[in-house]
Amino acid sequence: MLTVSINEEDVKLPEGATLVDAVAHLTGRELNADGTPVDGGRLGVAVAVGSAVVPRSRWAATELTGGEELEIVTAVQGG
Numbered sequence: 001m002l003t004v005s006i007n008e009e010d011v012k013l014p015e016g017a018t019l020v021d022a023v024a025h026l027t028g029r030e031l032n033a034d035g036t037p038v039d040g041g042r043l044g045v046a047v048a049v050g051s052a053v054v055p056r057s058r059w060a061a062t063e064l065t066g067g068e069e070l071e072i073v074t075a076v077q078g079g
Contacts, residue, residue: 002066019047019059019070026072035059044075 001012006026013021023045024031030038035056037043047054048071054062 002064004064004066005069006072007070013064017064019049019054019062019064022064022070023047023059023072027074033060046073046075047071 002015002017003010003012004017004022005011006022011022011025013025020031020033020035023035023043027043027045029043031043032038035043047056047059049062049068
């Protein structure tokens with residue numbers, strides 16, 4: 001297991017986890033390898049590692065090693 005910080009909270013993920021796994025953990029949704037929801041719905045999520053935003057096209061290729069600080073924000077309607 002490795003530990004990362006997601007929105008300032010320590011979270012344990014399996015070794016070899018990627019940003020796709022981190023987003024799935026936070027949202028509680030099953031995601032395809034490309035970061036899209038398996039159910040076909042919309043996700044409305046943005047991810048930053050440190051201070052750098054990572055485009056969804058790079059989520060699966062961004063392997064976590066432990067110690068990263070992730071910010072994952074979700075768009076909400078009616079704000």
